[in-house]
Amino acid sequence: MTTNPFAAEENWYLKMQCESTDLIHQSALAFQQLILTAIVVAGFLYTKTYYDNVRRHYARxxxxxxxxxxxxxxxxxxxxxxxxxxxxxxxxxxxxxxxxxxxxxxxxxxxxxxxxxxxxxxxxxxxxxxxxxxxxxxxxxxxxxxxxxxxxxxxxxxxxxxxxxxxxxxxxxxxxxxxxxxxxxxxxxxxxxxxxxxxxxFANHSYKAYGAVAGITRLDKCHLPLPERRVHNLFFDLSAYGASLDENGKAEGFTLKIFGSSRQRYMTLLVPKSECPMVKTMRLVLDRGMMRNIFVKCYNTYKSQGEVTLSETTAIKHLKFSPRLFELKLFQRLHxxxxxxxxxxxxxxxxxxxxxxxxxxxxxxxxxxxxxxxxxxxxxxxxxxxxxxxxxxxxxxxxxxxxxxxxxxxxxxxxxxxxxxx
Ligand SMILES: Cc1cc2nc3c(=O)[nH]c(=O)nc-3n(C[C@H](O)[C@H](O)[C@H](O)COP(=O)(O)OP(=O)(O)OC[C@H]3O[C@@H](n4cnc5c(N)ncnc54)[C@H](O)[C@@H]3O)c2cc1C
Structure with a gap:
């Protein structure tokens, strides 16, 4: 019995041919499926975007x-x-x-x-x-x-x-x-x-500053809106209250703002948080006379042109003010x-x-x-x-x-x- 020495190789060759044809068929099929999936996905995305846009347009x-x-x-x-x-x-x-x-x-x-x-x-x-x-x-x-x-x-x-x-x-x-x-x-x-x-x-946040406010209502004046005035780096001589201006030579001055209408005038004083003697005195000493004097002096020195001077008597009767410096805070609702x-x-x-x-x-x-x-x-x-x-x-x-x-x-x-x- 003669044996073909090439039979095994032929078989192998035929098998490989079959397999590669199968592979080509499978790849074609996969490619078709891929295209089909892409078309379906694109269609879906298009419909969804269109639907979303319509819904968004009509959302009320x-x-x-x-x-x-x-x-x-x-x-x-x-x-x-x-x-x-x-x-x-x-x-x-x-x-x-x-x-x-x-x-x-x-x-x-x-x-x-x-x-x-x-x-x-x-x-x-x-x-x-x-x-x-x-x-x-x-x-x-x-x-x-x-x-x-x-x-x-x-x-x-x-x-x-x-x-x-x-x-x-x-x-x-x-x-x-x-x-x-x-x-x-x-x-x-x-x-x-x-x-x-x-x-x-509420969360309360510190502004890292101290301040005080004052306000006066003068019923004889009209509600004429007035521009505000800001003055910086003010120092007060509090030696009469036992505080030297600045023992350390490091004090920061106050900022003053005068605002409101001619009928309701407000003053705010503030200073960055510090422990200098002047700030400490205004923060800890509850002396209404001292704070009133400070506000009256500020007002009369820096009021707008044409504004009436604030007399001591008027201030005693009508000026409302914080009796000492307090810490400035921002209150933020948590939810x-x-x-x-x-x-x-x-x-x-x-x-x-x-x-x-x-x-x-x-x-x-x-x-x-x-x-x-x-x-x-x-x-x-x-x-x-x-x-x-x-x-x-x-x-x-x-x-x-x-x-x-x-x-x-x-x-x-x-x-x-x-x-x-x-
Ligand atoms: C004396 C004073 C001086 C001020 N000076 C200045 C200034 O010079 N410059 C400045 O920028 N700001 C100033 N402000 C602050 C300013 O007025 C406020 O920042 C501003 O009014 C806040 O606005 P809002 O709408 O949040 O609250 P609001 O003005 O307080 O308004 C709240 C409204 O809600 C109504 N309300 C409350 N509860 C109910 C309810 N259950 N049902 C229905 N209605 C309700 C109230 O009637 C009110 O009308 C000052 C405030 C005061 C009190």
């Missing part, structure tokens, strides 16, 4: 604002410009007369002015005055102006003046169809966030955002209800306005969020903004509103 949210102070009214204006907002409710416990008669002067810095202008606030048509790019007016005038804008809005707006928000109103919110965003702007005594279920915990799944409701806190200081700087309102600078983006995120992840994302966005704001106030707040010269 009802906004409820609690508190018609400067911050609440600005929040209404911001919400009215957002395409996702279908209706706005405003609860304010005071009537219009009380709101527009609020006497204290407020000052809007350049950043707030620029932001408010984008919302249609025309400072050139508002009673007030300009100085170094800061606009000074009365808080009542600003609120009156915003209310007039709000009454002209195209967005459906239900303004409930003279209506205090309380537990009973939660039923009203629950009866709103669809997603709701509640913005609590009820000031530093506000209870709304607590009523709505947010915790009342400024929440989502309640059962009611499909977001709650956020803004203005002095969210953060405020224990010291008037004359530019306090700007902190509240700065908080609102993220509101447009938050409304858009909150109205479109469907998944748990998207809801969390919206909440994280708001919480991050608040944290950054707080850090910025601690870093730059006093520098911007007190320490810097124009």
């Amino acid at each position: 949210i009802t906004v409820v604002v609690i508190g018609g102070g400067p911050v609440g009214l600005t929040a209404v204006l911001i919400a009215s410009k957002n395409i996702h907002v279908k209706k706005i409710y405003l609860f304010e416990e005071s009537y219009r007369n009380n709101l527009v008669n609020k006497p204290n002067q407020v000052a809007f810095d350049f950043r707030s002015v620029t932001f408010l202008r984008t919302l249609g606030v025309d400072f050139d048509n508002m009673e007030g005055c300009w100085d170094n790019n800061i606009f000074f007016t009365r808080v009542g005038i600003f609120q009156d102006y915003l209310l007039s804008l709000i009454f002209k809005l195209n967005t459906e707006t239900d303004v409930r003046l003279g209506t205090k928000f309380s537990r009973e109103n939660i039923k009203d919110i629950e009866s709103i169809h669809g997603r709701v965003l509640v913005i609590a702007c009820d000031g530093n005594d506000g209870q709304a966030s607590r009523i709505l279920g947010l915790s009342d915990e 400024t955002v929440a989502y309640f799944e059962d009611d499909d409701m977001f709650v956020i806190v803004e203005g002095e209800s969210a953060r405020c200081g224990n010291f008037h700087t004359g530019l306090d309102i700007n902190n509240g306005i700065r908080g609102l600078m993220s509101l447009t983006a938050f409304i858009s995120l909150a109205s479109c969020a469907v998944t748990e992840h998207a809801i969390l994302n919206a909440m994280m966005y708001k919480a991050r903004h608040d944290d950054n704001l707080c850090r910025e106030f601690l870093r730059n707040g006093l520098r911007e509103s007190m320490y810097s010269s124009y």
